[in-house]
Amino acid sequence: MSTRAESSLLPTSPTTWGAASPASKQNWHATIDLTARRSVLLHILVLLKTKYGRVDAKISYIGRRAELALYSQAFSAWEYRNPQT
Numbered sequence: 001m002s003t004r005a006e007s008s009l010l011p012t013s014p015t016t017w018g019a020a021s022p023a024s025k026q027n028w029h030a031t032i033d034l035t036a037r038r039s040v041l042l043h044i045l046v047l048l049k050t051k052y053g054r055v056d057a058k059i060s061y062i063g064r065r066a067e068l069a070l071y072s073q074a075f076s077a078w079e080y081r082n083p084q085t
Contacts, residue, residue: 026072026074026075026076028076028077028080029071031077032077032080036077036080036081037067037071039081040067040070040071040080040081041063041064041067043083044063044066044067045059045060045063048062048063070085
């Protein structure tokens with residue numbers, strides 16, 4: 001492949017790369033506060049404690065990963081905070 005053909009695959013302006021926001025970022029992420037995220041994490045840790053009887057570093061890590069998955073996959077703040085989801 002020639003350099004001319006390769007250069008046609010690249011964006012013409014450097015702003016093209018950073019112009020789009022990540023697909024996983026939802027509109028409501030900017031409005032949710034840290035307190036809500038901590039309360040969801042606490043709820044997850046309480047559930048894990050009732051299941052396993054203790055909260056050690058491994059279970060805490062599982063809880064933090066679960067909260068992050070909920071945060072990044074929820075379509076709204078209501079869905080994120082809803083314990084039924």
